[in-house]
Amino acid sequence: MTRQSVISEYERQRLKNIKENREMLLALNLVADQPSAKRKIQVAKKDKKDSRGDEQSDGDWEEGPARGKLQQPSRRSKRLRGESAEPVTKVEERVVETGDISEFLTPADTYFDKDTISKAIRVSGHFAGWVEPQAMARLDIQGNAERAWETEGGGKFSFKDPLGIGKPLSKRVVPSGQSMAKFVASKLLKKNPNAYFYRHTEPGVEQWTGDWTDEEKRIFLDVAERFGCGDKWGLFSTYIPHRVGYQCSNYYRQYVIPNGWIIDDNYRLDSTGHAIYVGKHKR
Structure with missing residues (x-):
């Protein structure tokens, strides 16, 4: 009997969700196209042995799946673009000083x-x-x-x-x-x-x-x-x-x-x- 024939409905739904989530992340360019790609990640020092019984020291390295390149924001503030912000009007200054917003309202x-x-x-x-x-x-x-x-x-x-x-x-x-x-x-x-x-x-x-x-x-x-x-x-x-x-x-x-x-x-x-x-x- 194959594993596929005995898999539970819960497990089948979980695998389906994983697949759909990955497709969505790929579409957003948030993960690498090839899940088998490798990258180096540093493993934090452990006080206890891992599940395999191997002791890992501080600074050990192991292979891990690569992450996709994060997409940079497309919008930037005027300050970051090197442009001057719009000047504050006298009306706005009065609002800050007095808290009176009536000039922006209509009788x-x-x-x-x-x-x-x-x-x-x-x-x-x-x-x-x-x-x-x-x-x-x-x-x-x-x-x-x-x-x-x-x-x-x-x-x-x-x-x-x-x-x-x-x-x-x-x-x-x-x-x-x-x-x-x-x-x-x-x-x-x-x-x-x-x-x-x-x-x-x-x-x-x-x-x-x-x-x-x-x-x-x-x-x-x-x-x-x-x-x-x-x-x-x-x-x-x-x-x-x-x-x-x-x-x-x-x-x-x-x-x-x-x-x-x-x-x-x-x-x-x-x-x-x-x-x-x-x-x-x-x-």
Whole structure:
């Protein structure tokens, strides 16, 4: 019985892969055409005998298969070609110094056509409303931010003490698998509704994910036209059931601004149509 007749399917596939890989390397001129060609290779010193039981000393030589000549890169930088690089413009210098990239971006009034601009809602980048009235009544939330904060215990807000309890919040109180931000927000339904609704829907209301419906788009634009938009997304989201504040913020940047439905001078558009925030507040 020949070896070919008893070779396993695995071995047959392995040999096929080796053959195909070698053909590919030959096509790329990365190996010699004749596998029997020899070259000298130096063998590193071994502390133990090899499988044949022979001791090899440092500097021994043995025959090995030759390698093909490596192909040199065809592209070279201007510096390597001895050419001068393109000079840095004054605009680029200002970007390096200030970090302001707005000069490379396009205002909405220039980016969009006249018809889109004429139909767009213009906002200042601020939401001037409060919690949606019916939700405010259902949840017994006070009528403005100051009263809500003071009625629910007051205290001085800080990022280390977002609950206003007079001491930093320990990470040990956060349930496993939940972020600190979401845990803190869950405690602020009545005291700081904007923080709560940025990450949570109204208690008992399912949060939707995925594409927005036409009805949700209509409500979004109606609320923006009435109260403005661009900040306080938690409060803004109380008008749109099943959505939370960060979803409204993302929808604004990824769809509303790039489509020209709302013009907010705090944003400009890059060459691909993405909305880039250029306002005073860092995002």
